[in-house]
Amino acid sequence: MKNETSKNFIVLLVGLALITGFVYLKWDNFIDLQTNLLNFRNSHPTEMISYDDFLSYLERGDIKKVDLYENAEIVVFNFFDSLDKSLIKSSPIPTVVGILSIFNNQQLSPIGVKVPVRNSSLILTLREYKVDFTAFPVVTFESVWPILSVLLIPVLLIVVYRLFFSEGSNYDFFGNIRKARAKIQLDANTGVSFSDVAGIDEAKQEFEEFVSFLKMPQLFTAVGANPPKGVIIVGPPGTGKTLLAKAIAGEAGVPFISISGSEFVEMFVGIGASRVRDLFETAERNSPCILFIDEIDAIGRQRGTGVGGTNDEREQTLNQILTEMDGFKPTSGIIVIAATNRADVLDSALLRPGRFDRQITVYLPNIYGRIEILKVHSRDKKIDSKTSLKYIAQRTAGFSGADLANILNEAAILTARADLETITIKQIYTAIERIIAGLEGVLLNDSRNKRLVAYHEVGHALTGTLLKNHDDVQKVTLIPRGRAQGLTWFTPDEQPLMTRGQLSSRLIGTLGGRAAEKVIFGKMEITSGASNDFFKVNSLARQMVTRFGMSSLTPMAMELPKPQIFFGRSVQTRPDCFLDIADKIDLQIIEMVEDGFEKACITLERNRLLLDQLATLLTQIETIDGKEFEQFVSSYTGLPKKPQLKIVEVAEEKVEAEIQPVV
DSSP: OHHHHHHHHHHHHHHHHHHHHHHHHTHHHHHHHHHHHHHHHHTOOSEEEOHHHHHHHHHHTOOOEEEEETTTEEEOOOOOTTSOGGGOBOOOOOSSEEOOBOOOSSOOOOEEEEOOTTOTHHHHHHHHTTOEEEEEOOOOHHHHHHHHHHHHHHHHHHHHHHHHTSTTOTTOHHHHHHSOOOEEEOSSOOSOOGGGOOSOHHHHHHHHHHHHHHHOTHHHHTTTOOOOSEEEEEOOTTSSHHHHHHHHHHHHTOOEEEEEGGGSOOSSTTHHHHHHHHHHHHHHHTOSEEEEEESGGGTOBOTTOSSSOOOOHHHHHHHHHHHHHHHSOGGGSEEEEEEESOGGGBOHHHHSTTSEEEEEEOOOOOHHHHHHHHHHHTTTSOBOTTOOHHHHHHTOTTOOHHHHHHHHHHHHHHHHHTTOSSBOHHHHHHHHHHHHHOSBOOOOOOHHHHHHHHHHHHHHHHHHHTSTTSOEEEEEEOOOBTTBSOEEEEEOOOOSOOOHHHHHHHHHHHTHHHHHHHHHHOGGGOOGGGHHHHHHHHHHHHHHHHTSOOSSSOSSOOSOOOOOTTSSSOSOOOOSSOHHHHHHHHHHHHHHHHHHHHHHHHHHHHTHHHHHHHHHHHHHHSEEEHHHHHHHHHTTSOOOOOOSOSOEEETTEEEOOOOEEEO
16 A cells, blocks of 8 residues: 555656646746737726727727727726716627727726727728737637646656556556466367377477376376476478477366467567566466467577668567566476477577477378378268278378368368269379369360470470380379360379489479470470479589589589578578689580480480370370379380389288379
């Protein structure tokens, strides 16, 4: 109570000081207004006379002083005994009058006189008869408003302070801004358990240990072990980082508090740090619990780097997080889990022991993981019994768990649109192609363009089929999707290591489309459809030379991966090699691409008849399946024996690798 009284007294003093200061600044205006008000009150006329009589008195010299007001009144203060009082009669106050005074030693009576509107000769007449006159401004609300506004400003400031800043106020607006916008789920059942997480078994095993920390901490404290304060989950988008955090809370039966890293920072200075304090206070009140910070790279980037290198609101927020994590005890029952897909930009102080003790990486699922993920997401889907989830898994290399869920959802939408009862493999394949390549377009009607696209796509497929180390053809189609007028789908190998022969074969196969155009139509009829192919070829050849050491220059990396600027890294970079070496790198890339293009042209020229037959067939039926394509090619020429690395045994069923389109 004493503190509250002192606080109110200080607020009162501040308010009085503000009022005094404003009045002091406007004191001259205040005095002028007060004078005008007094003059108007003292000289207000009680009786009226005509303007002719006023001029008569003026000519006789009876009037000694006149006061003029803009509100159209004339007041006679003094008049002589010779003044005829019978001429004085009451009259309403006109719109424009002057104020005049007649001095009389016996009495003082203000008298008003009507003045004709826009009478510009009154001033000249008064000067002619040498009558002393004074003009006063009109007293209106506009004259009072500056003073009232001066007095209202400090009053409003005090009211705003009491409403928004005082403790215990129901209108604590800025106090609400300072609070963290965390989603608090106090229910022990988050609706997610480890049975809902599939395809990332290694990460699940790590997190099962955290469940034991939360359920039975005494088992670890008995031997002197402290549970980790925090863990950072690193992985591509859609791999289940948030799902893992919810599964821990669901398995342990503890509250789940979640917030995004971007919600800490606002336009107001210091708001981020205040929200961090409020967040950890909330976690302490609900311990044991899981505190989940998604996209922590929004506030956890390296300090003192980037453009300017200055301290900003984000760095203050990061400093507060570091302080809070040092502040609570390991036995408090709070485990902080953060998620990001940019671990390379995080500040090193976040990753040291005692803060985020562990860093768990979640990778994209392999074929086994995709099968398990499809099983989880197909629980509530009516999938046809003939549809094999294992076959779908081999068609979706590089897909995350969220992508697989999206495929099944798109397939369900297509099934409902077709008014079918169950999801078939046709709808699933359509959904896969739709997600990878885009919406299905209108088929080309122009026979010339259709023939051009057919030769281009067959050039890709035939070149790849006749190369020993190339991926198998999955599908060749003239049905446009997205910006592509035709597509050739290959089955890329999921092996983590790629040989030089495999990469060179991919480079030659990618150039097969342009090679077919040149062989069939000549240099003057090549099209712009190979623009995307050249982009892929240039990227692949540059990696082979500068990163994989697969050139004649030197078996070493001559170009390091460069981090993106504005992600906590410095803008200033230096070349990874000398300029003359950079020129040699470019020459190696050009030589590699030219050699691949020449090999593609030679392959197609030797199989010109087969190329024509396949292009004609594709023009007629518009889509050729991969197995049909290989059978057609084998009827004309022998197929190379390819390495048997693409067959994966899964539960006694052979599953082929997944497709990837080449435009």
